Amino acid sequence: MKRYSRKREAILEAIRSTKSHPSAEWVYAKLKPEFPDLSLATVYRNLAAFVESGELVSVAVVDSKERYDADLSSHAHFICQQCGDVSDVDIHGSRELDKLASEYLGAKVERHELIFRGICHNCCENSDIAG
Amino acid sequence: MKRYSRKREAILEAIRSTKSHPSAEWVYAKLKPEFPDLSLATVYRNLAAFVESGELVSVAVVDSKERYDADLSSHAHFICQQCGDVSDVDIHGSRELDKLASEYLGAKVERHELIFRGICHNCCENSDIAG
DNA sequence: ATTGCTGCAAACTCTTTGCATGAAG
DNA sequence: CTTCATGCAAAGAGTTTGCAGCAAT
Numbered sequence: 001m002k003r004y005s006r007k008r009e010a011i012l013e014a015i016r017s018t019k020s021h022p023s024a025e026w027v028y029a030k031l032k033p034e035f036p037d038l039s040l041a042t043v044y045r046n047l048a049a050f051v052e053s054g055e056l057v058s059v060a061v062v063d064s065k066e067r068y069d070a071d072l073s074s075h076a077h078f079i080c081q082q083c084g085d086v087s088d089v090d091i092h093g094s095r096e097l098d099k100l101a102s103e104y105l106g107a108k109v110e111r112h113e114l115i116f117r118g119i120c121h122n123c124c125e126n127s128d129i130a131g
Numbered sequence: 132m133k134r135y136s137r138k139r140e141a142i143l144e145a146i147r148s149t150k151s152h153p154s155a156e157w158v159y160a161k162l163k164p165e166f167p168d169l170s171l172a173t174v175y176r177n178l179a180a181f182v183e184s185g186e187l188v189s190v191a192v193v194d195s196k197e198r199y200d201a202d203l204s205s206h207a208h209f210i211c212q213q214c215g216d217v218s219d220v221d222i223h224g225s226r227e228l229d230k231l232a233s234e235y236l237g238a239k240v241e242r243h244e245l246i247f248r249g250i251c252h253n254c255c256e257n258s259d260i261a262g
Numbered sequence: 263a264t265t266g267c268t269g270c271a272a273a274c275t276c277t278t279t280g281c282a283t284g285a286a287g
Numbered sequence: 288c289t290t291c292a293t294g295c296a297a298a299g300a301g302t303t304t305g306c307a308g309c310a311a312t
Contacts (some may be wrong), residue, residue, distance in 0.1 A: 002266080003265085003266055003267070005266090005267060005268085006269080007267085008267085019284085037268085037269070038268090038269085039268065039270070040269095041268075041270080041271095042267080042268055042271070045267085045268085046267095064271075064276090091264075097265045105267085
């Protein structure tokens with residue numbers, strides 16, 4: 001049976017508290033001050049459990065680091081290829097699309113992800129100044 | 132200056148010869164018989180160079196392994212969550228979408244990826260037999 | 263008391279890199 | 288010759304795991 005753990009609660013809350021689609025490391029760094037004995041392994045274990053149970057979703061892997069999202073609604077994402085920033089894009093996918101792909105493939109399509117890539121607003125400005 | 136290399140040519144050709152969106156390991160295994168002294172490092176180095184030069188595209192990371200595609204046209208992909216198979220889906224993205232996201236974000240959107248996830252035809256059948 | 267949760271450190275996997283050697287131009 | 292390309296082995300980085308002790312029930 002699953003038992004209560006204050007650290008686990010804090011890990012989920014950490015992801016829910018931000019729109020930055022954080023990585024395990026980010027969560028660890030954020031909670032370390034409050035839980036000085038927190039281990040990175042605990043963060044990884046709990047994140048994996050939350051994804052398993054559907055309370056979190058893995059959005060993408062950016063720079064080899066898995067990024068999580070507590071917003072379970074179907075929406076698109078933008079990933080900056082320079083700074084690795086992941087942000088929401090308010091374009092919602094339709095079940096129709098899944099159905100279309102399902103028929104095309106003869107597969108059981110459960111969901112889809114739409115990811116935009118490019119250079120974010122901030123990085124654009126900074127490179128303007130630099131270049 | 133870039134020099135000719137038979138191995139490099141073979142690596143690109145290996146990816147071009149299949150629709151399976153292979154990993155570095157797959158390319159290595161495929162070419163090893165013909166090039167017994169081939170090194171995995173060479174495969175990685177050349178794949179990275181091809182992505183850099185735009186001759187190949189990285190489609191996704193499946194089971195921590197990067198998967199490549201020589202088909203540069205904008206099309207969607209389906210990834211089987213059971214066997215890791217990556218297949219093409221004949222749905223083409225529009226530049227309109229990029230423009231839409233670009234305006235939404237104020238970012239320079241270069242492209243987008245549409246990835247479907249679920250259970251492929253083969254795995255569906257096999258689990259029917261098993262379960 | 264039972265057994266899940268955690269910290270720690272070691273192990274794992276994929277990928278990258280330093281260096282000496284071999285090959286293309 | 289010059290310098291890129293390669294093999295090898297070691298290093299890196301993120302993530303996972305075994306185990307003993309702690310903590311929730």
